[in-house]
Amino acid sequence: MLTRALIVVLVILNLGVALWWLLRGEPVSEPPASPVGVAQLEVLPPTQAPPAAAIPTNNAPALQDVTPASAPAAAPVAQPPVTPEVPPTAVAATPAPTPAATAVAPATAAPAVAPPAPVPPPTAPAQCVSLGPFADRATAQAAQSRAGSALRAARLREVADAGATRYRVLLPPAASREEAQATVKRIVAAGVSDYYIIAQGEETHAIALGQYRNREGADRRLAALSAAGFKAKMVASGGDGSAQWWLDATLAAGTEAAAARQRSGAAQQRSLECARVR
Incomplete structure (x- = not known):
């Protein structure tokens, strides 16, 4: 029953819409508005005879210039803004921008990367x-x-002593044994080995740092001690004194x-x- 009622309602609605569409008539478009200040052409109805004075001799239809009684007031013209007078000195102080100044500045070119400097060849020691x-x-x-x-x-x-057969390297005698022992501690801290303190003779409290059969070995020992900050000396023995x-x-x-x-x-x-x- 409900379905049949819905079908009947839909049919009635469709018939009402179709009837309204047929009876609505064509829409009437309004004539376009005539421009202001222009003469308009008015066509007289055929039942009204034109006045005798208005009929032209060539039997042409009469034209009537209907001008509105009062034309609407013209729109006020906008006045340009008044620019305050600028002293000549101010004008001279501010020059007009030139096209070059108003142009967009070109993009800054990226700096050229300098080639790496040539590496000099390694020098021989x-x-x-x-x-x-x-x-x-x-x-x-x-x-x-x-x-x-x-x-x-x-x-x-x-x-x-060119004819020496032995070469000794030693530090000069210290003032006391305590001073010599303090020097020995400095020698050990510097990483120097092969040493002893002379206890008697003319070189008492001197520190012996090695004995060599050739001069080259003694010279190397002297160079190592000098680099460590010790002023050692070399004593030759067994030669002829030349x-x-x-x-x-x-x-x-x-x-x-x-x-x-x-x-x-x-x-x-x-x-x-x-x-x-x-």
């Missing part, structure tokens, strides 16, 4: 040499002159030790730690 022996100082100086540019930072060194001179120098770049020995006229060449030349 310095080599030092000891040339000799020479009988006296004058002979050693002549040998230095003959070597010339093959040697750098050259210095002369005298060996007091002296010799040696030429200690740094080899110039690209110079071989054998070539420097030949130029100086030395009989021997020995490798040397460069710390002793400086």
Whole structure:
């Protein structure tokens, strides 16, 4: 029953909508508004005869210029804003912007990346040499002159006892044994080994730091002690007391030790730690 009632209601609604659509009529459009101030053409009805004075001689339909009695007032014209007068000095102080100034600034170019600096080739470590022996100082100086540019930072060194068979390295005697023991503590702290305190003789309270059969070993020991801050000395023994001179120098770049020995006229060449030349 409910379904049939709904169907009947829907049919009645559809019939009402169709009836309204048929009886609503066509919409009447309003004539467009005529512009203000323009003459309008008015067509008279056919049942009304035009006045005799208005009929033209050529039997043309009469035109009637119907102008409104009063035209609407014109819209007020907007007045430009009044610009206050600017003194000439102010105008001169503020120049007008130029097109270049108002243009958009171009994007800043990224800075060019500089190429990496060339890495210089590694330099070879310095080599030092000891040339000799020479009988006296004058002979050693002549040998230095003959070597010339093959040697750098050259210095002369005298060996007091050339015929020595032993070389001892020691620190000078201290004022007391307590002072010598304090020096020994400093030696141990610096990492130096092979030492003892002399207890008697002319070198009492001196600190012996090794005995060597060749001078090169004693020289290396002296260089290590000097780097640690100790002023040791070398004592030669077992020789005849004759002296010799040696030429200690740094080899110039690209110079071989054998070539420097030949130029100086030395009989021997020995490798040397460069710390002793400086």
